[in-house]
Amino acid sequence: MKMLKSKKAVELPFSWLFAMVAGAFIIFLAVYAVTKMVGTEQAVSGSAAAKDIANLLNPIGNGISGASPTHLDFPKETRIYLNCEKPGPRSLNPAFGRQIISFSEKSGFLKDWTSPGANISRYNRYIFSDDVEQGKKFYIYSKPFYLGFRVDDLIMMSPKIYCFVAPPQNIQEELALLNLENINYTQDMKACKKGSVSVCFGNDYSGDCNITVSGECTDYSEGACRTEYDYGTVKKNGYSVSYFGNLLYAAIFSSQKNYECNIARLSAKAQPLAQVYKDKIDILKTKGCSSNTEQYIQQIVEDSIKSDNSAKFLQLYSEIKEMNKIACHEKFCQLYSPEYCSS
Numbered sequence: 001m002k003m004l005k006s007k008k009a010v011e012l013p014f015s016w017l018f019a020m021v022a023g024a025f026i027i028f029l030a031v032y033a034v035t036k037m038v039g040t041e042q043a044v045s046g047s048a049a050a051k052d053i054a055n056l057l058n059p060i061g062n063g064i065s066g067a068s069p070t071h072l073d074f075p076k077e078t079r080i081y082l083n084c085e086k087p088g089p090r091s092l093n094p095a096f097g098r099q100i101i102s103f104s105e106k107s108g109f110l111k112d113w114t115s116p117g118a119n120i121s122r123y124n125r126y127i128f129s130d131d132v133e134q135g136k137k138f139y140i141y142s143k144p145f146y147l148g149f150r151v152d153d154l155i156m157m158s159p160k161i162y163c164f165v166a167p168p169q170n171i172q173e174e175l176a177l178l179n180l181e182n183i184n185y186t187q188d189m190k191a192c193k194k195g196s197v198s199v200c201f202g203n204d205y206s207g208d209c210n211i212t213v214s215g216e217c218t219d220y221s222e223g224a225c226r227t228e229y230d231y232g233t234v235k236k237n238g239y240s241v242s243y244f245g246n247l248l249y250a251a252i253f254s255s256q257k258n259y260e261c262n263i264a265r266l267s268a269k270a271q272p273l274a275q276v277y278k279d280k281i282d283i284l285k286t287k288g289c290s291s292n293t294e295q296y297i298q299q300i301v302e303d304s305i306k307s308d309n310s311a312k313f314l315q316l317y318s319e320i321k322e323m324n325k326i327a328c329h330e331k332f333c334q335l336y337s338p339e340y341c342s343s
Contacts, residue, residue, distance in 0.1 A: 071181065072138040077106045080133045080157070081116055084261035086308075087268040093123045097265040101127075126262045127155045128254035135159025139182040143246040147270050147300060147316065148293075148323045149277055149336040154246055156253040158182065163192035165200040165209065168227040199252055201229060211236040211252055226340075231317050242314040245339070251310075260309055267307040274301045277335055289333040296323035297335075 083100040085091050092098060102116040126145075142153045164175070164185040172185055184193065189208065192198050200209035212235045215228030231244035234251035241259050243251045251259055278297045284290060299319050307313040327334055328341035 070140050072140065074105065074136050074138075077134065077136060078138075079104045079113065079116075080129075080138065082127060082129050082131060082133070082157075082258060083119075084258045084265070086261050086264045092121065096123060096268050097261065098123045099125050099127050099262075124152075125155060126152055126250075126266060127157055128250040128258060128262060129157040130253075130255045131257060133157065133159055139180065141178060141180060143249055144339075145246050145266065146320075146339040147274070147304075148296070148320045148327065148338060149273065150339075151266055151270055151273060154250045156249055158253050161193060161196040162252070163189075163196040163198050165189045165192065165198055166204070167199075167201050168215075168229050170226055171201075171229070213248065213252070231314060242310040244314055244317045244320075247310075263310045263313050264308045267304045267313055270304040271301055274298075274304065280335060284333060284335070291330060291333055291335045292326045293323050293330070293335050296320075296326070 081102040081104070083102075085093075085097045085100065087093070087095055087097040099122045101120045101122070102118065104114045104116045106112065107114050136159070138157055138159045140155065140157045142155045145151050145154050160182065162183045164171070164183060166187050167175070167185050175183055175185055184196070186192060189198060189200065197211065198209045199211040199213065201213045201215070203212065203214065213229060214232045214235070215230070216232040217225035217228050217230040219225050229248065231242075232248075233240045233242055234248070236252075237256070239256045241251050241256060247263075250262070254262070274297050278294065278301065281291050281294050281297070296319050300316060300323075303316055303319070304313075307316060324338045324341070327336060327338045
């Protein structure tokens with residue numbers, strides 16, 4: 001009988017049990033709905049942020065000599081995902097490929113990373129960074145890129161602080177003019193700030209450096225080379241890529257994947273641009289003005305078709321330098337304005 005009484009003592013009316021179960025289910029639905037709503041809002045916020053970032057990059061990529069450096073400040077720890085799609089039949093833009101940006105941030109009580117928002121595509125921008133960049137402050141600047149004639153702007157983006165060790169004088173002067181907040185330079189690696197990414201010019205510090213730049217330009221006749229670093233290789237994270245001109249900065253800031261993909265995109269854009277200049281030569285001829293750059297322009301059209309990686313792209317350099325020498329001396333029938341001419 002005592003056991004029976006004890007059992008009756010814990011019995012609850014059915015209406016109470018139903019209310020408890022129903023209440024728990026309602027709470028579950030409410031939490032689920034709020035979670036889904038927050039997740040949706042975060043995804044929308046991420047998509048909007050990625051679009052804002054992409055739009056911000058538009059004026060940066062429109063300067064003839066490179067836009068002034070700028071930066072993005074976020075209130076929360078933020079991740080920017082950068083992807084690149086090469087030109088080709090499977091691309092949404094078969095002719096020139098595309099750049100793809102998405103965004104996420106730390107959110108909620110547990111400070112978890114939100115899912116990236118929708119991908120935002122840019123078909124006329126060449127952005128160089130790691131595949132995933134993380135921070136609250138992102139530094140952005142651009143440099144023009146030339147194949148003799150100007151092709152487009154290279155946009156560099158990173159939250160990291162860089163320390164350039166023993167850069168050549170012309171690069172020091174460029175850095176001083178740009179007044180970049182996230183790039184310091186020094187002649188002594190020991191002077192690099194703790195936590196900065198070391199970028200060493202030459203092989204003296206190569207074993208201790210995060211990134212090593214090796215210059216390979218040796219021909220100083222008629223201004224063919226300003227410094228040995230006019231072209232060469234950049235080594236980082238166990239791989240090497242080839243560069244020339246302002247691609248040096250792109251190679252330093254970029255992952256191998258984004259760098260090589262954007263090289264293929266720049267090469268694809270160079271083909272129709274070179275053809276435009278080739279057509280311009282024909283127009284000049286009708287006005288009694290000719291250009292001796294024609295053979296080089298034609299060669300760039302043909303070779304850029306094959307240049308789907310940085311090593312092949314570098315092979316254009318000798319043709320470009322020869323073409324520039326001619327263009328610099330064609331004062332009255334100049335086909336294009338070269339990046340620089342030797343004095």
